[in-house]
Amino acid sequence: MCGILGIFDMSGGRQDTGVVESLLPTLAHRGPDDRGVAALGPVVFGHTRLSILGIEKPWARQPLKCGRGLLNFNGEIYNFELLARRLKAEGIRCEGGSDTEVFGLCLENWGVEKTLESVDAMFAFAWYDRNSKMLTLARDPLGEKPLYWANCGNRIWFASEIKTILRTGDVTDEPNLSRIDDYLYTSKVNGAETIFADVREVGPGELIRFQVGQAAPRQLFYWKLEDAFGTGVDNSDLSIGDATAIELNKAISSRCLSDVPLGILLSGGIDSCTIAEHLAKNQSQDVLQLLFADNETSELSERKDVENFLDFMKGRHPAWKFKLNTGKLEFDHYLQQLERITWYYDEPVQFYNSPLLANLCGVAGKKGLKVLLSGEGSDEIFFGYDRFLRTSEFLVEEVEREQKLRHLYFGGGLHSMDVIQKLTEKVADGAENTAPWQWLETHIDEPPNLLQQIFSQKFRLQTLLQRQDRIGMADSIEIRVPFLRPELVKWSNKLPLDRKVNLESRQTKICLRAAMQNRLPPRILSKSKDGFPSDMMAWLTSSNMHKLATDLIKDSRGFCQNYLDGRVANSIIENHFSGKRRLDTLVWNLVSLEIWHRVCRPSVDNGL
Secondary structure: OOOEEEEEEEEOOOOOHHHHHHHHHHHHHHOOOOOEEEEEOOOEEEEOOOOOOOOOOOOOOOOOEEEEEEEEEEEEEOOHHHHHHHHHHHHOOOOOHHHHHHHHHHHHOOOOHHHHHOOEEEEEEEEEEEOEEEEEEEEEEOOOOOOOOEEOOEEEEEEHHHHHHOOOOOOOOOOOOOHHHHHHHHHHOOEOOOOEOOOEEOOOEEEEEEEEEOOOOOOEOOHHHHHOOOOOOOOOOOOOOHHHHHHHHHHHHHHOOOOOOOOOOOOHHHHHHHHHHHHHHHOOOOOOOOOEEOOOOHHOOOHHHHHHHHHHHHHHOOOOEEEEEEEOOHHHHHHHHHHHHHHHHOOOOOOOOOOHHHHHHHHHHOOOEEEEEEEOOOHHHOOOHHHHHHHHHHHHHOOOOHHHHHHHHHHHHHHHHHHHHHHHHHOOOHHHHHHHHHHHHHHOOHHHHHHHHHHHHHHHHHHHHHHHHHHHOOOOOOEEEEHHHHHHHHHOOOOOHHHEOOOOOOOHHHHHHHHHHOOHHHHHOOOOOOOOOHHHHHHHOOHHHHHHHHHHHHHOHHHHHHHOOOOOHHHHHHHHHHHOOOOOOHHHHHHHHHHHHOOOOOOOOOOO
């Protein structure tokens, strides 16, 4: 896992390596173990390394010059040993022991498209080919690793994080006001745009190519979730439990590849417990570090379920030592974490539980861990959300096309739509001009239950993956998500709906529960989803939160008072905390937006 950045001169001129060198400290948290800068023709690449595979291998260092190309790579190639054998069978010399070396040799000898067809990986990378004078930026199929870019006349800047691009001096930090309503509706500016007007994001499964002498980039998708539409049903002769177990085994086993110890982000739910059970059953290490976020509010705590799981595991695997590391946050410490991680996020923090995850990653870092496994993504591929059930019930009825669009895009935010429109009407372009709305318009006639799953994977999942990456890397920790192995996602998306959910009994994740029968405690197998609860769910009506929200949103230097309708913003706070109208998520998004405005916009003097 690493941080990458670079510059490309589209006129072909050579660039100063010193500028890139000076920007590396902004990515030091993503790679504290090593750093490097290299130039080739009109490109300069900078790299900071978190050493996980091939720790002592010299050919694992980056940027990597490989024949005619230069590689700048962030991520892991999980099947690099298989690819190394293929390269050697073709007579290509390969030292082995480093996924970076193997990836570079694949790109040089097979080209970008064939390489991407062959890898099982999470990644964001830049590859410059001096023969074609072309820079390629690419991101993994599901969007686990981030990559941003900006067009600055004849120069293209790219980086793992937005802050690095803003500090080049070539890009302003002006907010993307035309899409600010998309953020308030969904907690993220979706698609290629970001909350900064001049910074764009490489999409999941996307290639963007820049070539010397060509004014405009070429963009294409090498992997599409939409391919699931119109596919045939699963014809496996195995039971759904056995078939799912086979796919899970491949996914989790592949994500355990590491030259350093692994830990697990554990809740009391089936997803993370499935991963922990797999490691205890299949891995050789005898100590398993488990990280659990607890809450001060007793009804929000999942501790009893975690302890039930641990008692079960100790009985099944007595040779293992299960080390449970927990963390709680009081209100003041929670706010400190929120402000800290906002700097790493570069965008407003979307989730109440993000400071809890940040606290856990800090604990993991002190334990010397560099890699954590997470159960994220299971709900998206196995129909695990209650909102999927509610939407399914709504879409069964004869509803008009426009109602379907509104329900899928706004979801539970329908009740705050009117005030968001008033708040942003002077600057925003409207929901119908956002990337997710336009995607839904194109695909609204697809089978409704598959449609909402693909929509969630394509857009809503990106907020979760952003959380995993930014918060993990804030403490130099790589978080992996086995459930998002592309082959598992494709397989699950092709399953008939009744293999994933019983709409009558409202039982979700049927295939996963079947796969884990007798492998997990009955309580874990039968419980409904809790959704990583946070004390903030209770604090959002407290006097402490009332004061914080009021101070932020009424601040004359703040975002709401300078860019939005300040009077509407004030009324949102007053109505919410007086009890006239509960707007929990909107209040949170506004508070997070104001903190972002203070922390992440270098041009703004907020008196901090």
